[in-house]
Amino acid sequence: MVRMRISMRGLLVAVLSAAAVFGQAPAAPAPARAAAPAGYRAPRAYDGHADLSGIWFTTSSANWDLQDHSPQQGPMWELGAIGAEPAGQSVVEGGSIPYLPAAAAKKKQNWTNRRTTDPEAKCYMPGIPRANYMPYPFQIIQSPAGILFVYEYASSNRLVNMGKPMEAGSDTWMGTNNGHWEGETLVIDVTGLNGLAWLDRAGDFSSDEIHVVERFTRVDATHMNYQATIEDPKTFSKPWKINLTLYKRVEKNAQLLEFKCVEFAEELLYGQYKKK
Amino acid sequence: MKRGAFIFVLGLAAVTAWGQYVAPKTPWGDPDLQGMWPGNMGVPMQRPAAQGTRTELTDAEYAQRVQTAKQQAAADAVDVGAPAAKPGIGPPSYWTERGTPTRRTSLIVDPPDGRLPPLTKVEETLRKEARGGKGFPGEWRGEAAAPEDLNIYYRCITRGLLGSVIPVVYNNGNQILQEPGYVVFRNEMIHESRVIPLDGRPHVSESIRMYLGDSRGHWEGNTLVVETTNFTDQDAIGSNGAGYPGDPGHHSRDLKVIERFTRTGPTSLNYEATVVDPKTWTKPWTILIELKKDDHFQLLEYACHEGNYAIGDILSGARAEEAASKKN
Numbered sequence: 001m002v003r004m005r006i007s008m009r010g011l012l013v014a015v016l017s018a019a020a021v022f023g024q025a026p027a028a029p030a031p032a033r034a035a036a037p038a039g040y041r042a043p044r045a046y047d048g049h050a051d052l053s054g055i056w057f058t059t060s061s062a063n064w065d066l067q068d069h070s071p072q073q074g075p076m077w078e079l080g081a082i083g084a085e086p087a088g089q090s091v092v093e094g095g096s097i098p099y100l101p102a103a104a105a106k107k108k109q110n111w112t113n114r115r116t117t118d119p120e121a122k123c124y125m126p127g128i129p130r131a132n133y134m135p136y137p138f139q140i141i142q143s144p145a146g147i148l149f150v151y152e153y154a155s156s157n158r159l160v161n162m163g164k165p166m167e168a169g170s171d172t173w174m175g176t177n178n179g180h181w182e183g184e185t186l187v188i189d190v191t192g193l194n195g196l197a198w199l200d201r202a203g204d205f206s207s208d209e210i211h212v213v214e215r216f217t218r219v220d221a222t223h224m225n226y227q228a229t230i231e232d233p234k235t236f237s238k239p240w241k242i243n244l245t246l247y248k249r250v251e252k253n254a255q256l257l258e259f260k261c262v263e264f265a266e267e268l269l270y271g272q273y274k275k276k
Numbered sequence: 277m278k279r280g281a282f283i284f285v286l287g288l289a290a291v292t293a294w295g296q297y298v299a300p301k302t303p304w305g306d307p308d309l310q311g312m313w314p315g316n317m318g319v320p321m322q323r324p325a326a327q328g329t330r331t332e333l334t335d336a337e338y339a340q341r342v343q344t345a346k347q348q349a350a351a352d353a354v355d356v357g358a359p360a361a362k363p364g365i366g367p368p369s370y371w372t373e374r375g376t377p378t379r380r381t382s383l384i385v386d387p388p389d390g391r392l393p394p395l396t397k398v399e400e401t402l403r404k405e406a407r408g409g410k411g412f413p414g415e416w417r418g419e420a421a422a423p424e425d426l427n428i429y430y431r432c433i434t435r436g437l438l439g440s441v442i443p444v445v446y447n448n449g450n451q452i453l454q455e456p457g458y459v460v461f462r463n464e465m466i467h468e469s470r471v472i473p474l475d476g477r478p479h480v481s482e483s484i485r486m487y488l489g490d491s492r493g494h495w496e497g498n499t500l501v502v503e504t505t506n507f508t509d510q511d512a513i514g515s516n517g518a519g520y521p522g523d524p525g526h527h528s529r530d531l532k533v534i535e536r537f538t539r540t541g542p543t544s545l546n547y548e549a550t551v552v553d554p555k556t557w558t559k560p561w562t563i564l565i566e567l568k569k570d571d572h573f574q575l576l577e578y579a580c581h582e583g584n585y586a587i588g589d590i591l592s593g594a595r596a597e598e599a600a601s602k603k604n
Contacts, residue, residue: 046303046456053455124582125467139471141460143453144302145310148460150469155434157462157469159453159575172577196582256471258486262433262581266423273591275421275598 042184042218045142050184052216053142055249055256056224061088062133062244063120065202067096075115085201091133093241097204103235110203119197122269123261125156125173127197128190128212129228129242137249139256147179147186152256160188168192171208186216195232207234222248299498299539304456306474307498309537312575313450313545313567315443316375318345321514321563323382323390331390332379341377348374372445378566383442386550386562392523393559403526412512412524420594423587427524428511431587432466432580434487436511436525437504437533438549440465441565449575450567452537459493459500464575472502479505485529487511500537507531513551528555543569 042050061069068090074083090096099107110117120126126134136153147160160179168176171194179188195208215227224246231239299307318341323330333341352369382390395403406412410419419425429435440463441450449464459472472493479490490506512525513533531553538546550562 125577125579141453141455141458141471143310143455143460145451145453148453148462148469150460150471155467155469157467159451159462169576173579173582174577253477253480255473255480257480257484258488260433260487262431263423266431266587270423270587270591273588273595274423275595 040184040218040220047144049142049181050186050218051142052140052147052186052218052224055137055139055254056246057135057137057249058133058226058244058246060091060133060244061086062091062242063130063135063200064088066090066092066200066204066242067202069202091242091244093243098237098240100235100237103205107203107205110198110205112203114201114203116268118201118203120201121265123154123265125154125197126151127173127193128158128175128177129214129230130197130199131156131158131174132214132226132228132246133242133244136259137254137256150256152259154259154261160186165189171195173197175212182215184217188212188214188216190214205235206230206232209234216246219245222250224248297498297539297541302454306454306456307495307500307539308454309452309459309500309539309545310454311452311569312571312573313452313547314373314570314573315441315448315450315565315567316378317373317443317445317448318375318377319380319383319443321383321442322392323384325389325391327381327390329388329390331381331385333381338377338379345374345377373443373448374445375443375448380566383563383565384561385548385564387559393557393561396554396556396558399526399528399556403524406526412526420590423591426587426590428487430590432584434468434511435463435465436513437470437488437507438513438551438563440468440488441547441549442514442563443565447578449573451575459502461502462575464578466580467578482506489531489533498538500535502535502537504533504535505531507533526556527551527553530555540566545569 042052045051045053064085065088069085069088071087072085074085076083115121120134125131131138131149131151131153134151134153136151138149138151141148141150145159146162148157149160150157156174158174158177160177162179165178166176168191171192173194173196175190176192177188177190179186181187190212193206193208193210193212195206195210198205210230210232213229215225217225217227219225226242226244226246228242229239230236230242299309302308302310352372352374354369384390384392387393403411410425413419413425413427423431429439434440441461444465447464447466449462451462453460453462457473457475459474460469461472462469468488470488470491472491474493474495476494477492479492484490485506485508487508487510489504491502491504493500493502495501507527507529509527509529509531513527513531514523514525531551534550534552536546536548538548540546545567547565547567548562550560551557552560
């Protein structure tokens with residue numbers, strides 16, 4: 001498990017950004033990472049910050065495989081082409097995930113056994129970052145009590161604490177989420193993840209040492225950039241980054257529906273114990 | 277924040293008193309219901325028939341309830357390691373949130389006798405004949421041929437819309453969040469976050485069915501009114517998503533639940549829910565849960581399904597028992 005790691009620099013930037021919001025000259029040093037593309041200023045929420053509320057989803061095939069992949073047979077040949085995996089381009093900056101040797105072997109094993117061992121197949125909570133690029137929409141609720149992410153998949157959700165940072169308690173699937181604004185960008189520091197969730201259907205994974213820093217930045221009226229920096233010294237040789245686009249659902253009747261998937265996983269999990 | 281107008285007049289109908297308190301407003305002008313509103317266990321769903329239409333305990337009955345709570349607390353403190361402890365599927369007793377005793381005689385406030393109205397004839401027959409005479413799996417009766425023999429609470433699917441808020445022995449946290457155009461009602465019980473639009477949009481198509489239904493909210497003065505339809509008939513309505521004691525809680529797809537959230541003071545909120553399902557009950561019924569604000573309460577992630585050993589163990593145990601009885 002990884003407890004809170006809020007760098008002094010991060011706090012300083014947060015304080016300076018907050019000052020900027022209240023109309024004072026932002027004397028912040030150049031941000032370490034690219035902020036919003038010059039020129040786009042998102043609509044404002046009730047508190048003057050960028051408004052990220054709404055229903056979002058990705059069109060990437062990142063949930064199949066974060067890295068570059070050709071189309072191929074899925075884990076269930078019985079489903080024919082319906083179960084096949086579409087091709088996709090890597091959403092990992094630099095192309096590939098820097099696994100340590102033992103972890104690379106474990107990933108291969110995960111791939112081989114993915115039909116029955118992917119936590120998504122079991123309807124387990126998706127963890128962070130995977131929740132954000134699964135093929136289900138999610139809604140961001142920007143409230144005075146914090147920023148809530150509600151995911152359609154498995155009714156999972158997480159409340160991002162925007163107040164004084166909290167230290168992670170027990171490890172959880174969705175982590176302890178501490179957020180702050182860096183100008184137009186919502187930055188979320190995620191600790192206390194249990195490391196049981198996979199990162200995609202290809203068996204990419206982490207340990208409970210995983211620490212994720214996410215950056216959500218609106219780039220125009222209907223698109224948002226999502227970046228996640230992932231570090232886990234037990235699994236990866238260095239930190240690496242996911243970078244993908246989230247699309248806003250613009251239909252007038254767009255809303256989250258329910259995908260309580262436990263019952264769809266019961267045959268897989270308990271079928272062997274049923275009365276024959 | 278206008279608190280001065282809050283007047284609690286004993287003996288008047290509660291609704292009159294509630295009307296006096298004006299909730300603070302959110303920055304965008306809606307009544308502000310936000311905060312942590314954990315439930316307090318200890319009021320039975322239905323009132324014992326002997327108490328008639330009496331909504332509060334007598335002094336003697338209340339003293340008895342307080343005494344029972346004290347004994348329970350003492351028993352809880354004696355850990356699960358007690359020599360007489362039997363294996364079971366419940367949580368260890370020191371986890372339990374038994375709440376503070378109150379004088380209320382039942383959560384049901386209407387009908388006036390505090391009891392569920394009679395079932396319709398159609399529903400009585402349905403319940404008798406369900407699943408070839410086995411009945412609905414509201415309460416587990418030892419059948420364990422397949423997961424479907426266990427109710428949705430055992431299976432960690434959901435406790436249902438009412439069951440997620442009715443206080444039980446653990447995970448009683450509720451939280452309300454708001455943003456312009458939406459209210460979210462979060463329940464710790466199996467990590468629910470029900471997003472309720474306030475923009476007056478119509479319900480989704482009748483073809484779409486959900487365990488927690490499809491909710492639409494609007495304001496009536498200081499009260500948030502939420503109407504929910506589009507339920508499945510696979511869940512159960514009652515204290516834990518599995519019905520209420522002695523009853524499977526089965527209802528029809530015509531179920532409609534009308535919830536009313538009203539702040540009655542700086543740290544109190546009344547949650548009322550009226551259950552309307554003419555195919556199942558001969559008349560509507562209403563529960564009232566008085567919630568107290570506690571911003572120190574933390575909603576923790578309840579990974580119920582992820583940690584569900586019960587289903588696999590119950591089913592495999594039943595198979596082992598059958599195999600053993602064949603040998604004998």
